[in-house]
Amino acid sequence: MIDNEQVEILLNDVLENHGYDFLEYSHASIKRRIIRLYGLDNFVSFAEFRYTVRTDKQYFKRFLEEITVNVTEMFRDPSFYKSLRNDVLPVLGTYPFIRIWVAGCSTGEEAYSLAIVLKELNLLHKSLIYATDINPSVLEKAKKGMFPLTYLKQYSENYRQSGGLKDFSAYYTANYSLAKFDESLNRKMIFSTHNLVSDHSFNEFQLILCRNVLIYFDKELQHKVFNLFDGSIEKLGYLALGSKESLEFWPKAKEYKRIKMEKIWRKL
Amino acid sequence: MAKTIGSASCEALIIGGSAGSLDVLLEIFPALRTDICFPIVIVVHRKANNESLLTDLLKSRTLLAVGEAEEKEFLTPGKVFIAPADYHMLIEEDRSISLDYSEKVNYSRPSIDVTFQSAAEVFKEKLVCILLSGSNSDGVEGLKSVNNFGGTVVIQNPDTAVMPYMPQQAVLNVMPHVILDSRNMADYINKLND
Numbered sequence: 001m002i003d004n005e006q007v008e009i010l011l012n013d014v015l016e017n018h019g020y021d022f023l024e025y026s027h028a029s030i031k032r033r034i035i036r037l038y039g040l041d042n043f044v045s046f047a048e049f050r051y052t053v054r055t056d057k058q059y060f061k062r063f064l065e066e067i068t069v070n071v072t073e074m075f076r077d078p079s080f081y082k083s084l085r086n087d088v089l090p091v092l093g094t095y096p097f098i099r100i101w102v103a104g105c106s107t108g109e110e111a112y113s114l115a116i117v118l119k120e121l122n123l124l125h126k127s128l129i130y131a132t133d134i135n136p137s138v139l140e141k142a143k144k145g146m147f148p149l150t151y152l153k154q155y156s157e158n159y160r161q162s163g164g165l166k167d168f169s170a171y172y173t174a175n176y177s178l179a180k181f182d183e184s185l186n187r188k189m190i191f192s193t194h195n196l197v198s199d200h201s202f203n204e205f206q207l208i209l210c211r212n213v214l215i216y217f218d219k220e221l222q223h224k225v226f227n228l229f230d231g232s233i234e235k236l237g238y239l240a241l242g243s244k245e246s247l248e249f250w251p252k253a254k255e256y257k258r259i260k261m262e263k264i265w266r267k268l
Numbered sequence: 269m270a271k272t273i274g275s276a277s278c279e280a281l282i283i284g285g286s287a288g289s290l291d292v293l294l295e296i297f298p299a300l301r302t303d304i305c306f307p308i309v310i311v312v313h314r315k316a317n318n319e320s321l322l323t324d325l326l327k328s329r330t331l332l333a334v335g336e337a338e339e340k341e342f343l344t345p346g347k348v349f350i351a352p353a354d355y356h357m358l359i360e361e362d363r364s365i366s367l368d369y370s371e372k373v374n375y376s377r378p379s380i381d382v383t384f385q386s387a388a389e390v391f392k393e394k395l396v397c398i399l400l401s402g403s404n405s406d407g408v409e410g411l412k413s414v415n416n417f418g419g420t421v422v423i424q425n426p427d428t429a430v431m432p433y434m435p436q437q438a439v440l441n442v443m444p445h446v447i448l449d450s451r452n453m454a455d456y457i458n459k460l461n462d
Contacts, residue, residue, distance in 0.1 A: 004361070026366040028358035028386045033370070069370040212369045215339050215355075244339050244352060244367050 002038060006046050007031045013054050020064065020134070021197045024221035030067065037066045065137050069216065074109045074147070075158035076211070077243050082163045083262040085117050088238050092206050098127040101205045101232065103196060104213030105131035108142025108189075113159075114209065115185040116171060120164070124188055130203065132194035139191045145181040152179050196225050201232040208233055211263075212242035219249070226250045233267050240264045278306045278420075278460040279394035280343060280359075282387055284380030284410070286313040286402025288430025290322070292450045293400075297329035299454030304332060305461055307343040309351065309359075311383045313376050313402070316354040323350050339367045351378040358386040374406035384410025388417040395419035396460060398453070402434030411442040422446045422456070 002010075007030070011022045022030055041062075043049040052059050075081050092098045098118075102111045111131040118124040133139050147155075156168035172179040194202070196213070208229050214222050229239055230252060239247070239256065241263040247253040256265040285292065289312055312322060320336070326348065327334040334348040343349060343363045351357035356368040356378050373379035384397050384407060397414045399407045401424060411421050423444045426432035428451075439447065448456055 026358075026360065026368075028360045028366045029368045029370075032358065032368070032382070032386065069368065071369055071371055215367045215369065219340055242369075244355060246339075249340075 002031070002035050002046060004031070007034055010034065010050055010053060013050060017054050018060055020195070022067070024197065024218050025216050026218055029216055033067045037063065061137060064135050068135055070106045070138050072106045072109045073158065074113045074155035075162045076110070078158050078161035080240070080243070080262050081113060081117060083260060083264060084240070085121070085163050087259055088207065088264060089117060089121055089123060093121060093123050095206060096126065098123060099203060099205045100127060100129045100207045100209065101203070102129060102131045103194070103208060103210040105133050105142060107138050108145065109147065110209060110211060111142065111189055112145060112181050112185055115188060116164070119185065120166065127188055129189045131189050131191050134193065134195045136193050139193065143186065143191050145186050146175070146178040147181070149174055149177050149179050196228065197221065201228055203232065204234050205232055206234055206237040207240065209240045211240065214245050215242065223250050226252070235267055237267050238264055239267070277394065278396050280307050280309065280387060280391045281396045281398070281457060281460065282309040282311065282383060283398045283400065284311045284384065284407045285400030286404060286406065286431065286434055288401030291430065292424065292453065293326060294329060295450055296454045296457065297326055300330055300332060301458045301461060302331045303346070303461065305345050307345055308348045309343070309383065310348060311351040311357065311378050311380045313406070314353055326350070337365050337367070339365060341365050351383060356382040358382060359390050361390055363390065374404055376404070376406050380407035381410040385413045388413040388419055391419065393418035396422060398422040398424070399435055399438050400424045401429035401431045403431040404434060405437040407434060408437050408441050411438055415442060420445045422448060425449045
């Protein structure tokens with residue numbers, strides 16, 4: 001079994017050799033991910049695991065993909081998407097051009113959900129969705145816009161509950177076990193790696209979506225990322241978080257106003 | 269394996285359950301003393317969408333503070349923390365809560381194994397874990413960790429469980445310190461306070 005000290009050693013190695021800083025991630029979660037990967041890949045000793053992570057570039061790709069959580073869903077939390085559809089996006093629709101940042105987009109399910117709502121509100125043509133993640137291999141998947149067909153029943157139910165009125169299957173074509181989403185959706189997306197821990201602000205947005213990413217960060221890192229977002233949101237722009245995340249304890253929270261019951265805040 | 273109940277003072281109690289466990293919780297809660305001096309964590313499998321139902325039900329049965337666990341919140345004595353639907357709940361070294369939306373474990377999120385395992389290491393012999401009724405084997409691996417770190421393993425008597433499979437698996441695979449009928453559970457928990 002891997003102990004706390006070994007986790008620390010491994011994460012320091014990763015920072016030193018690969019430039020990724022996981023030291024301010026929530027400890028219990030990242031430790032569990034590390035132990036899980038160690039078991040999955042049948043390492044026999046910590047020394048072997050450490051050596052492989054340090055020196056094997058190919059393996060490090062896998063490490064990065066497995067150590068970060070890439071579980072996501074289309075139209076996750078339907079009431080959240082309902083609020084985006086009814087309260088947030090119509091306001092942004094009054095702008096000549098809409099810039100949105102999906103931070104920590106993983107395999108892209110949220111970005112595609114957002115594009116669908118924008119399309120239905122007839123706003124997609126003047127929108128640009130920047131979808132970023134720390135992890136280059138999930139971005140490759142996101143670009144393709146292909147999701148396992150087995151999840152589509154759930155996604156289409158989520159879509160309906162979020163106020164979607166169309167036939168969800170109109171947005172994709174089934175291709176063996178995958179659903180390939182319409183290319184008109186990702187034509188308005190820009191995919192790029194971005195590390196919330198170490199990279200800076202790169203634009204100003206009217207809406208930033210960062211859902212179920214900050215739960216993996218410790219409090220100090222969460223506040224740093226809120227500051228990064230604060231520097232990347234226009235006045236009167238919006239910040240959307242996951243259902244269990246909150247701006248509440250961040251010192252500048254009072255400069256933001258919460259929208260209804262959802263985890264959406266507007267910059268004042 | 270004999271261990272006097274409550275010999276090492278309890279610093280956290282975690283109750284895990286699945287199908288058939290709600291009735292047991294509803295039986296336990298009204299009988300709990302209100303000066304409980306450790307945090308109580310509840311990890312129950314349920315559908316992702318009826319979020320506050322379990323919290324509301326338990327709240328109405330006790331004077332103890334009951335709330336859905338918040339990310340980074342500290343486990344404080346005398347309060348009941350309910351693992352939110354569709355998140356795993358882990359305990360950090362500083363006894364704060366981390367939530368995690370990673371893959372389901374044993375087809376479950378929250379998974380009882382995940383919470384038991386992370387708490388086992390933090391609270392060691394000061395941890396008491398109770399596994400209730402259910403129809404899969406979540407919780408069994410977690411109880412093994414609790415045992416390894418010197419915590420106390422309590423399992424609901426499968427004969428009194430609506431769904432005996434989960435406690436049965438636990439009894440077969442983990443050496444429990446105590447096997448309890450549901451009607452004796454509140455009494456057992458109250459005595460952990462002494």
